[in-house]
Amino acid sequence: MLSLRPHHTTFPRTSPWLRWGRHAGAAAPHCLSAAAPALALETAAGPGSVSFPILVNGCTGNMGLSVAEAAVLRGLHLVPVSFSSREKVKKTIQVGQTDIRIYGPSAREDVLSSVADEFPDVIVVDYTAPDSVNSNAELYCKIGLPFVMGTTGGNQQLLYKSVQDSKNYALISPQMGKQVVAFVALMRIFAEQFPGSFSGYHLEVLESHQASKKDTSGTAKDVIACFEKLGVPYDMNRMVKIRDPEQQLEMVGVPEEHIEGHAFHLYHLTSADDSVSFEFQHNVCGRSIYAEGTIDAAIFLHRKVQSKDSKRIYNMEDVLREGYMR
Numbered sequence: 001m002l003s004l005r006p007h008h009t010t011f012p013r014t015s016p017w018l019r020w021g022r023h024a025g026a027a028a029p030h031c032l033s034a035a036a037p038a039l040a041l042e043t044a045a046g047p048g049s050v051s052f053p054i055l056v057n058g059c060t061g062n063m064g065l066s067v068a069e070a071a072v073l074r075g076l077h078l079v080p081v082s083f084s085s086r087e088k089v090k091k092t093i094q095v096g097q098t099d100i101r102i103y104g105p106s107a108r109e110d111v112l113s114s115v116a117d118e119f120p121d122v123i124v125v126d127y128t129a130p131d132s133v134n135s136n137a138e139l140y141c142k143i144g145l146p147f148v149m150g151t152t153g154g155n156q157q158l159l160y161k162s163v164q165d166s167k168n169y170a171l172i173s174p175q176m177g178k179q180v181v182a183f184v185a186l187m188r189i190f191a192e193q194f195p196g197s198f199s200g201y202h203l204e205v206l207e208s209h210q211a212s213k214k215d216t217s218g219t220a221k222d223v224i225a226c227f228e229k230l231g232v233p234y235d236m237n238r239m240v241k242i243r244d245p246e247q248q249l250e251m252v253g254v255p256e257e258h259i260e261g262h263a264f265h266l267y268h269l270t271s272a273d274d275s276v277s278f279e280f281q282h283n284v285c286g287r288s289i290y291a292e293g294t295i296d297a298a299i300f301l302h303r304k305v306q307s308k309d310s311k312r313i314y315n316m317e318d319v320l321r322e323g324y325m326r
């Protein structure tokens with residue numbers, strides 16, 4: 001019998017992830033192993049083939065690098081510049097045949113303006129840090145650079161307002177993994193169809209990410225918003241955030257090779273009298289699902305810009321609805 005009780009701050013011995021963790025051996029084959037060929041990325045582009053310049057901001061980090069590699073594999077033209085939060089950085093990063101020069105913050109506006117002149121059809125992808133979301137977005141909007149914002153956190157209301165006010169094009173999503181996006185969409189439709197249907201239920205949420213993740217899962221926040229509509233209030237401060245590699249190995253069951261890149265989420269609902277329970281999980285090993293989704297998002301946004309679509313702000317559900325769900 002599951003016994004997730006309110007106000008647990010640590011894992012109870014009977015936590016479903018502890019149970020699940022015992023079967024990690026069975027779960028692991030579903031995850032990409034570290035020895036798998038570099039990303040299971042197709043070289044073919046999505047629906048129809050297309051190529052355009054793409055600038056990936058945050059190439060010094062894990063997601064930025066994965067997206068840059070995926071862009072090359074999908075035949076996009078990688079613009080050879082990216083940025084860092086640190087001023088004194090004399091660095092280049094090689095991705096495929098391209099040497100990407102990394103600039104400090106003071107050069108951002110000049111370099112981006114030159115990029116906009118040289119590559120008028122460029123799409124910018126941002127995978128930086130939560131505290132850079134708003135300032136980066138404001139700059140892209142000021143210069144008129146369409147962007148895909150994969151970075152989570154920041155002030156989301158302000159982010160949307162910046163894009164709206166500038167009439168720039170943007171695709172914003174804390175989750176680029178298309179199958180996970182479809183799951184979140186399902187939860188949203190569920191909540192819209194049956195609001196309040198889980199009134200009286202109790203919700204526990206656990207998320208586990210690599211230790212370097214600074215913020216709380218943006219995806220979990222979106223799913224929780226659906227549970228709230230279903231009638232289950234939730235205090236975000238109660239979310240169990242696991243960043244300790246030992247706990248991830250022993251309790252969560254993350255395969256060792258993915259301790260530095262995983263996103264496991266568990267939502268557990270219990271009825272008031274404990275007689276009914278529901279459990280939802282979405283567990284990702286590695287980053288290929290996000291990198292592939294991000295390239296689809298960039299291709300989608302490029303098409304919207306080229307066709308001068310009147311809608312300016314998109315999310316990943318828009319991408320899926322237009323047939324990019326492969």
Ligand SMILES: NC(=O)C1=CN([C@@H]2O[C@H](COP(=O)(O)OP(=O)(O)OC[C@H]3O[C@@H](n4cnc5c(N)ncnc54)[C@H](O)[C@@H]3O)[C@@H](O)[C@H]2O)C=CC1
Nearest residue numbers: 060061062063083084085128129132150151152174175176
């Ligand atoms: N939308 C999605 O599907 C996903 C979103 N993310 C989000 O992407 C962001 C980055 O994640 P990771 O790559 O794992 O982090 P990371 O820490 O590996 O990389 C971030 C990089 O950005 C650099 N950076 C920080 N501020 C910057 C700035 N102002 N300008 C340029 N570069 C800057 C850092 O030096 C670092 O190299 C996080 O917010 C994370 O939550 C991560 C995975 C999937």
Ligand SMILES: O=C(O)C1=N[C@H](C(=O)O)C[C@H](O)C1
Nearest residue numbers: 152174213216217218219263
């Ligand atoms: O930082 C990550 O790794 C991830 N961040 C996104 C989020 O916060 O929802 C998506 C996924 O969980 C991976």
